[in-house]
Amino acid sequence: MGSTIADLKIGECGIIEDFSLNAIPLKLLEMGCLPGQEVELLQVAPFKDPLYIKVNGSYLAIRIETAEKINIIRL
Amino acid sequence: MKKNKVVKLALVGNPNTGKTSLFNQLTGLNQKVGNYPGITVDKKLGKCKISEELTAEVIDLPGTYSINPSTLDETIVLDTLLNKNNSSFPDVVVVVAEVENLKRNLLLFSQIKDLKIPTLLVINMKDQMQRKGISIDIDKLKDELKSEIILISARKKLGIDNLKKEILNYKNWDTTPIANISDKIDADFFKEVENIFSDFSLYKSWLLITQQQHCNFLNKAEQTKIKKFTENKEQIKRYQHKETIYRYQKINEILKKTYLVDKSKATDLRSKLDKILTHKVFGYVFFALVLFLIFQSIFSWATLPMDFIDKMFVDLKVLVKNNLPAGTLTSLITEGIIPGVGGVLIFIPQITILFAFISILEETGYMSRVVFLMDKIMRRFGMGGKSIIPLISGTACAIPAIMASRNISNWRERLITILVVPFTTCSARLPVYAILISIIIPQKHVLGIFNLQGLTLMGLYLLGFTAAILSAILLNYVLKIKHKSLFAIEMPNYKLPSVKNIFYTVVEKVKAFITGAGSIILAISIVLWFLASNGSTNFKNAKEIVSNQNKNINISKKELHKKIASYKLENSYIGMMGKTIEPVIKPMGYDWKIGIALISSFAAREVFVGALATIYNVESDNNNTSTIKQRMASEINQQTGKKRFNFATGMSLLIFYALAMQCMATLAIVKRETKSWKWPILQLIGMSTLAYIISVLTFSFLN
Numbered sequence: 001m002g003s004t005i006a007d008l009k010i011g012e013c014g015i016i017e018d019f020s021l022n023a024i025p026l027k028l029l030e031m032g033c034l035p036g037q038e039v040e041l042l043q044v045a046p047f048k049d050p051l052y053i054k055v056n057g058s059y060l061a062i063r064i065e066t067a068e069k070i071n072i073i074r075l
Numbered sequence: 076m077k078k079n080k081v082v083k084l085a086l087v088g089n090p091n092t093g094k095t096s097l098f099n100q101l102t103g104l105n106q107k108v109g110n111y112p113g114i115t116v117d118k119k120l121g122k123c124k125i126s127e128e129l130t131a132e133v134i135d136l137p138g139t140y141s142i143n144p145s146t147l148d149e150t151i152v153l154d155t156l157l158n159k160n161n162s163s164f165p166d167v168v169v170v171v172a173e174v175e176n177l178k179r180n181l182l183l184f185s186q187i188k189d190l191k192i193p194t195l196l197v198i199n200m201k202d203q204m205q206r207k208g209i210s211i212d213i214d215k216l217k218d219e220l221k222s223e224i225i226l227i228s229a230r231k232k233l234g235i236d237n238l239k240k241e242i243l244n245y246k247n248w249d250t251t252p253i254a255n256i257s258d259k260i261d262a263d264f265f266k267e268v269e270n271i272f273s274d275f276s277l278y279k280s281w282l283l284i285t286q287q288q289h290c291n292f293l294n295k296a297e298q299t300k301i302k303k304f305t306e307n308k309e310q311i312k313r314y315q316h317k318e319t320i321y322r323y324q325k326i327n328e329i330l331k332k333t334y335l336v337d338k339s340k341a342t343d344l345r346s347k348l349d350k351i352l353t354h355k356v357f358g359y360v361f362f363a364l365v366l367f368l369i370f371q372s373i374f375s376w377a378t379l380p381m382d383f384i385d386k387m388f389v390d391l392k393v394l395v396k397n398n399l400p401a402g403t404l405t406s407l408i409t410e411g412i413i414p415g416v417g418g419v420l421i422f423i424p425q426i427t428i429l430f431a432f433i434s435i436l437e438e439t440g441y442m443s444r445v446v447f448l449m450d451k452i453m454r455r456f457g458m459g460g461k462s463i464i465p466l467i468s469g470t471a472c473a474i475p476a477i478m479a480s481r482n483i484s485n486w487r488e489r490l491i492t493i494l495v496v497p498f499t500t501c502s503a504r505l506p507v508y509a510i511l512i513s514i515i516i517p518q519k520h521v522l523g524i525f526n527l528q529g530l531t532l533m534g535l536y537l538l539g540f541t542a543a544i545l546s547a548i549l550l551n552y553v554l555k556i557k558h559k560s561l562f563a564i565e566m567p568n569y570k571l572p573s574v575k576n577i578f579y580t581v582v583e584k585v586k587a588f589i590t591g592a593g594s595i596i597l598a599i600s601i602v603l604w605f606l607a608s609n610g611s612t613n614f615k616n617a618k619e620i621v622s623n624q625n626k627n628i629n630i631s632k633k634e635l636h637k638k639i640a641s642y643k644l645e646n647s648y649i650g651m652m653g654k655t656i657e658p659v660i661k662p663m664g665y666d667w668k669i670g671i672a673l674i675s676s677f678a679a680r681e682v683f684v685g686a687l688a689t690i691y692n693v694e695s696d697n698n699n700t701s702t703i704k705q706r707m708a709s710e711i712n713q714q715t716g717k718k719r720f721n722f723a724t725g726m727s728l729l730i731f732y733a734l735a736m737q738c739m740a741t742l743a744i745v746k747r748e749t750k751s752w753k754w755p756i757l758q759l760i761g762m763s764t765l766a767y768i769i770s771v772l773t774f775s776f777l778n
Contacts, residue, residue: 022313022316024316025563026143026316027141027561027563028561028563029316029320030141030143031563031565032179032323034320035320042346042349043353043354045448045450046451050447050450050460052349052353052566056178056179058179059567059568060563060564060565061446061447061563061564061566062563066562
């Protein structure tokens with residue numbers, strides 16, 4: 001099993017994998033969450049949901065159900 | 076004389092780019108909010124003088140990350156840019172981008188530019204470039220994007236003149252598309268797409284295919300033409316993804332050559348503040364403090380202007396009454412119109428203060444942190460993080476609050492939010508609470524420091540909030556609406572709020588309140604006056620009947636007048652209505668006079684006080700200026716001989732006002748926002764039944 005954004009700990013980084021393409025909603029892509037980009041987990045709310053991430057120069061908050069679908073390679 | 080030409084200009088941009096600041100700079104007070112036909116999104120329009128010969132009609136489109144819409148607000152952008160019959164279809168588009176996240180802003184720019192509408196790129200916050208270590212090779216960027224670019228600072232009013240000068244030249248702008256989507260994705264497919272419409276750009280045709288469900292402006296023939304392409308949904312989705320990735324690749328290439336950031340100059344303010352403000356413990360503590368500060372300010376700052384407005388209208392009423400000849404018209408003015416207008420204006424101080432605060436929270440970027448902190452908690456109740464803004468706004472007035480729910484993209488979460496917002500204690504309830512509390516709760520301190528009256532008020536706030544949460548849980552359980560939508564919010568950088576933007580937001584909200592609620596409140600006040608000053612034959616012959624009844628008794632002339640007035644009220648239309656509902660409201664501890672006030676409260680809750688004032692005023696004839704509170708406190712229950720507003724009746728009324736759905740204006744807005752009578756009717760019946768049951772229980776328990 002590969003890792004997803006949901007597996008990151010605060011301060012950790014990963015690279016979004018190419019085959020996440022179909023799992024990432026269009027709106028997230030448009031907000032800069034693209035395959036090949038580095039993603040850093042900045043902060044989580046209680047129960048680890050939502051997650052506050054930095055990706056491709058954008059600062060976003062996403063829910064865990066979305067984060068779990070985005071495969072990454074840990075750095 | 077020179078002929079003045081008009082150009083239609085649309086402002087488009089990501090949220091938080093200062094687009095609205097620019098709109099305010101361009102149009103000043105020369106702006107108005109209208110409605111888009113058929114839908115409820117506010118349309119912000121303004122006029123701007125570009126030169127002696129040219130005026131721009133500026134439309135401020137809702138902030139969006141791309142043309143592909145995911146919320147109601149965003150479909151407006153699509154419709155305005157694609158639908159030639161849209162009254163705001165632009166001659167010129169100005170895309171406002173922010174210097175720090177230029178990459179993402181350029182995605183939207185590239186989409187719009189590919190529509191082949193003359194498009195100008197405006198890069199905002201140029202004053203921040205040096206501090207953030209950003210340098211841009213503008214000439215090269217112009218070449219690469221085949222576009223004109225203007226650097227501005229909307230807040231510091233820099234570059235606005237250059238922008239106007241450039242707009243004069245719009246007919247000469249290059250409209251070559253930036254991203255050639257056909258080559259990179261599926262050349263054969265896009266070749267066919269390109270040939271569907273000879274007069275549309277490739278990208279426009281492609282958008283019509285991908286956004287078909289939002290493009291109801293197409294005619295039959297056009298629909299048929301694209302039908303064949305819209306069938307393979309899977310393929311469309313794949314190509315949309317590829318298109319977005321391709322656009323970003325292209326933008327990255329361009330920025331590599333033109334955009335440079337010196338990372339050593341980057342400040343760390345964001346991460347430092349975020350460490351505290353989004354912290355699992357301190358984040359919530361800070362939010363609680365902010366809420367406390369807001370409510371504290373509303374109460375301490377709004378009282379003075381509210382008292383002033385109140386007194387002003389009482390004085391005005393007396394003045395008019397003393398100076399106009401007695402008659403129906405004077406009565407209409409003093410008993411119907413003046414109290415009605417006063418009843419609308421009295422809310423403005425609270426609404427102003429609350430929306431000034433909310434606007435500051437949004438301007439600084441803090442609101443997104445609140446959404447982040449509250450999302451999980453709110454989801455337990457079927458709402459979402461963004462529901463927090465309507466719920467807070469609801470403490471001023473449910474009408475702007477329900478309108479603020481529009482940016483919740485998940486329909487289910489939005490609906491539940493709309494349905495429960497009217498439980499939050501709006502400012503219309505406060506005059507009712509204030510007067511009842513001051514009559515039934517003694518001015519005492521408990522445990523040395525807590526004011527008993529204050530505690531009661533707080534209890535009522537909590538009651539409203541609890542009712543909102545509990546009904547949200549119930550609705551979450553009952554509603555069978557499935558709506559998947561993505562929750563992704565941007566966490567903008569922190570910045571200082573702009574006074575100008577806050578001012579315009581507040582003006583807009585107050586206007587929305589006055590037009591949304593004001594007209595209904597005023598209209599019902601006038602109806603109320605009519606119902607109280609007309610009635611059956613007994614009403615018309617009141618003088619004779621009462622005189623005859625009292626023929627043999629020796630009473631003063633003054634006593635007789637009181638009796639006549641009282642008899643008149645009983646036999647007026649509204650008195651008849653009050654009497655009709657008396658059996659129903661008796662279990663709650665009310666008589667027909669309170670019944671009249673209850674009926675009147677359908678205008679807006681605070682009319683309760685005004686209605687009782689009217690009722691007792693009419694009854695006590697010349698005693699107009701005596702304050703309503705004393706009058707209510709001295710009202711006697713004819714059956715028991717005790718005070719009418721005793722503890723049991725008072726508490727029952729307080730609870731009824733906390734829970735019942737009584738505001739016609741709110742129901743009208745809910746109908747508008749949900750596009751169905753089903754939800755406002757559910758709200759009316761559900762909330763009022765709940766209120767009735769609890770009030771009956773309260774009264775029988777306390778009595």
